[in-house]
Amino acid sequence: MRWAIVLAGGVGSRFWPLSTAARPKQLLPLAGARPLVVDSVARLLGVVPAERVLLVTSRALQAALQEALADVPRANVLAEPFAASTAPALAWATARALSLDGSATVLSVHADWTVADPAAFRSAAAAALDLAEREGAVVTVGARATRPEIGYGYIVPGEPLAAGRARRIRRFVEKPAAAEAERLIASGALWNTGMFAWTARRFREEIERRTPELASALPALDRGDVDAFYRGVRPISVDVGLFERTSAGAVVAGDFGWDDVGSWAALPRVRATDAAGNVAVGAVHAVDTKDCVVWSEEGPTVLDGVADLVVVRSRGLVLVTTRERALHLKELLARLPPDVAGDGTAGAEGR
């Protein structure tokens, strides 16, 4: 049967001051009325039922996720003892699926994306799962690149692998310069979304062969000792620990309006804007103002005659920065006193 794994452990600082360690990006209603993670799980229904959605998160977020996702069995929300990048998280959740279902096939996604076209998303997911089941491939879904984003990884597809849209993977390019990103896109490269599919058995074989950072700890996982598994692994991403090493990789192209909502500056891509290009959430009054992102939780915020700003009012704090600088909030937080930056500096981005 088909299963989905939702990685939901991120604790990033990119939505400071709104986000906190206790309420990170995936628990915020950044793209609409519901937290991103709720939309992410809803989007999977139709590919898999809610009972076969597993989430991997931190102990700090487990209860909040169980609360937010009423349709998902509470036992499906797995809490890591500590974060160790994506490969251990996916290995644990894949093993969990396999322990419940000897023929499990797995689709993995992140909790904090937005998708403009959920039907196209489900079509790409089904194609990836088909390919994993039919060919025994470990599959990554590449999203059509719509701009030369320098913060993303790119997948260069190779020769066609089967009927339909699957190809082999020629190579991965991580965070290229803008000119290289333009060349990559022109040559047909796709964004590396982090959306994967595999059969649980094939994934286990691949990890055992390709990923020594995890392999020796798998017996701990087999006997159900998750703490020992995490103590036994070296943190590594599944991109590096598996996809860059395997010969069984394949990529399925998808065009479903994928966005990782990487910063405040991304909101105009994923939320409705007014006629002047502003995103306004809360009691915002924007006069002669254009292309701003304003999030006001604690009373009215008035913008007058400004452009290209990000203004956030949350948790007793006010942030005024530019859309450009909002891409680098972590650098700002490092320069603020700890009592102002708060736990915004506490963690990595979770990918």
Add this chain to the structure above:
Amino acid sequence: MRWAIVLAGGVGSRFWPLSTAARPKQLLPLAGARPLVVDSVARLLGVVPAERVLLVTSRALQAALQEALADVPRANVLAEPFAASTAPALAWATARALSLDGSATVLSVHADWTVADPAAFRSAAAAALDLAEREGAVVTVGARATRPEIGYGYIVPGEPLAAGRARRIRRFVEKPAAAEAERLIASGALWNTGMFAWTARRFREEIERRTPELASALPALDRGDVDAFYRGVRPISVDVGLFERTSAGAVVAGDFGWDDVGSWAALPRVRATDAAGNVAVGAVHAVDTKDCVVWSEEGPTVLDGVADLVVVRSRGLVLVTTRERALHLKELLARLPPDVAGDGTAGAEGR
């Protein structure tokens, strides 16, 4: 004896959202630790004693001013039944001085100015009072113009009137265009501060002869019926109602760092700035930020990578505008919903 009148009735909106009808500009510590009106009265001491300082304000502000000015007798804070521009206010206060002191000479100032050089201010004030007493002139003090301000009135001095720095007044120019302001300054024109001096007797004679808008109501003032006086006058400024009509006018030039603190954009002229030209009051954290004015009363405000902004956080409101647009806050307030603009739109600027 010498008296001072401080006009303290203004209810302007230029410092919205900090200022309110109940706490207008003159009651705000805009230039330092104390409200502007407290500094304005302190600056007069040495010219006149506190017992001979009279204030004219509104009934709404009377108690707050009595509270703020512990050294001034409470009875010296006069409350107008309603605002009627400067001539009636000065006529009332001058009549009050005359009723207590048959040889009263009066210096009048506004409550909401800043002065960089109080000693030079007192010297100019003394020169104006000397001239009023010696020559029977009605005297205006012109401040040296240091920039081609288009929001001010200018005085073009005429021939020398006596020894020292007094001249006749050739003409007044109200709010010239920038090019004309430059020409005026080059030709020796001074800013019309609204600082005046006269003997109480001479002022009464002048009003009776030149100012029909007030003259017929003077008997009501003489019998102590202030309400009847105000009902009987037509609102008019002393500039128009007296100085532009009299042949007894004179101007004394002063160079004492006068500023009327006309908007948020004025604060860098009257408060200390950091190395990047920012004025920061309250819990402000400015990173890679220059030439901004930030007033934060309710928790931390973080500015990152911005320039030339005015950011104000007060009374549950946040305002983000530019220094240029801060000159025209009244236009903004007219475009905001009444529940946001509040009483910021209620009144005129009080000059």
